[in-house]
Amino acid sequence: MDSAGLRELLTFYADAGVDEPLWDMPADRFAETQQEAEQRAAGRQQPARPAAASAGNRPAPSPATPKAAVPDDAQAARAREIAAGAANLDELRAQLEAFDGCNLKTTAKSTVFADGNPQASIMLVGEAPGRDEDLQGLPFVGRSGKLLDRILAAIGLDRSSVYISNVIAWRPPGNRDPSPLETEICRPFIERHIELVAPKVLVTLGNPSTKLLLRTQTGIMRMRGNWAVHRTPSGSEIPTMPTLHPAYLLRNPAHKALAWRDFLEIRAKLDAVGSA
Template sequence: MTAASPINRQDLADLLAFYASAGVDEALEDQPVNRFAEAPKPAERAVAPPADAVAPPGSTSTSRPEPADRANLPPVTRAPLITAAVPDEAQAALARHLATTATTLDELRQHMAAFDGCNLKATAKNLVFADGNPEAAVMLVGEAPGRDEDIEGLPFVGRSGRLLDRMLAAIGLDRTSAYIANVIPWRPPGNRTPTPHETEICRPFIERQIELVNPKVLINLGGPSAKTLLNTSEGILRLRGNWRVHTTASGIAIPAMPTLHPAYLLRTPAHKKLAWRDFLEVKAKLRALG
């Protein structure tokens, strides 16, 4: 290129729209960085001569200061060590205490909004608590909010949410007859996978939320939700389609159906038939439970 082309506002708008649809919502650096480039070698450190070394005649170098001279030197100040704020067991214990003391969903929401023990809250825009009818017979639990959910403060409102709405409609349900939440109520930055520690800190909140709603049937959307709430390490393709049990802290056993996450189905549409079978199982279970 010999000359810079004039800026086209429409081209910039189209580029930003592409980035937004791809999930890019944070600028890390102004210039691209080659992460594979070899790091420059550190400069070699000069070796100080021994204390008893004698300078050659005519040399202008000075000898090391004597102890009396060192006493007059200014004190060396060291920068304070900065430690990252990593969630610890104390925060997990506080989350368990707050969850246990919440007697209503509104109180639980207030406790979660005031809780600062999870580092995900610092980068999220909103607390994504729940959507739907808390008196519903069906409760669905995903893993964590995405970009659209973080903006609106509601779970499953983006492309995954629209697919979930169609899946519910296929068995005669909607958001007035279902209750939807996530294991993690704050969006991880860049939609990264929550760490096991973050999940453990948030676990008491979602478990108490399930206990307060007390649905007839629980649907685990995706592997992370199923593994967290069903205490299993099996993959979702092995778990899905088989009834499991989620037991609350008070000992109530709730039938749970693990199924594929709508986001996974958008990437792998051939597996929608598997999720359809799972939702038919849920429909039959609701009919049997009355």
């Protein structure tokens, strides 16, 4: 394995929470230490502890890390209550950064809130941060973000004239898919986020954000290119265009033509509402 591959592997293990190396010498985890044998013989039996390396070679204990929250319906209900109490975007960001009810936060480096202009007429929502986004604390800054920037530029937009966020604020370890319950816990925050921004046009990037925000089980290939409606918790209706995620387009460049048609529709809608 070359150095780049080894670096990627080590990064994956670190993101997954593996923080201890293997010992140089094997340890017999079933062996009983001499002290434990003497205590057992004296009638003071204690639970057996696995034999480890000698004290001289043992590394210093790692500092305590926050315990992961067990995702459940109670956490989802708590998230709904907290998100509903946010009066503005600053409050929502602070509440999201303080929220400890989603276990994804314990392995992420950053809470990725949003980027762009919150006064913009158009808001785009993806699924979850990737590695680059987690490091920089901003959505869509990696390869897919660069493609998104080029697509936006082609219809006369940039980060100063759009607002961008994700359904999930924390990078799942190893870039795995968020679980349905993790997504449900994060739903109230992104729904309140959209409600506070109140864009004239909403764009859902990819299958997960489309299904969540439009409350549908229909796949993105059937949804894309067709205007739908996102209903906020307060009952407002926002015209919504589902389209393909830039990461998908990087893997399937032939489908860029489909996304281009969608963004031409988005440009026409913005012109019709007198925006951007």
